[in-house]
Amino acid sequence: KEKVEITKEQQALVKVVVEAYNRHQIPQDVAKKLLQDQYSAEENFLLLTEMATSQVQVLVEFTKNIPGFLSLDREDQIALLKGSAVEAMFLRSAQVFSKKMPNGHTEVLEERIRKSGISEEFMTPMFNFYKSIGELHMVEEEQALLTTITILTPDRPYVKDQQAVERLQETILDVLRKMCVLQHPQDPQYFARLLGRLTELRTLSHYHAEMLTSWRVNDHKFTPLLCEIWDVQ
């Protein structure tokens, strides 16, 4: 049985990434807001665009703390951000949805999201993803590293130096694999299941443009940042 151990520099890397991940988080208040009141589709769409805009801003700040990210080609940094923003938003939404809440609150939250204005056809894949993330009961290190792995995906459109991104991603994959073995000794497939979620995430994110334009609102207004990131309008 090979002895898995996390090296000193790997521990330092995880510490930097987790601290940045926790620092750059928009307040969890979107769940609280949704639990407090029932909003109209128009209000929900506005809430979504506000939350998503601020989440993209914190994502940019977060990536600056990923070791090696700032030494990548500048245009490649933009390509990685643009290519991962929707996935990072869904991952964050899934983590918000899976947070331990008082009895019955998750059901209310699910109901509010189902009635928020999103088109019916996307509910099942979206909630299947949220529940599959929830079932993993990820610790915060795993959440932060999984988001980092998503950002450091070499085959995003327009990435020129894919090898450089691959090297950074492999560093994170290696420490996440070790952490999973140490954190879930009873479940040797845990690391593989974690990465399997990223495939589900990419599939879900393929629909993002239709998901947005099919919101049952009269006018789909986006901020300039979201037009850039979401390829809409």
Ligand SMILES: O=C(c1ccccc1)c1ccc(-c2nc3ccccc3n2[C@H](C(=O)NC2CCCCC2)C2CCCCC2)cc1
């Ligand atoms: O249609 C969507 C879309 C948008 C862009 C691209 C692709 C899909 C699309 C995208 C997320 C969610 C979505 N799933 C959620 C799960 C739990 C809690 C909130 C959730 N949300 C939205 C939200 O605010 N997400 C935040 C979460 C923090 C990080 C930034 C995003 C609200 C918005 C108010 C109405 C109800 C849902 C619901 C729907």
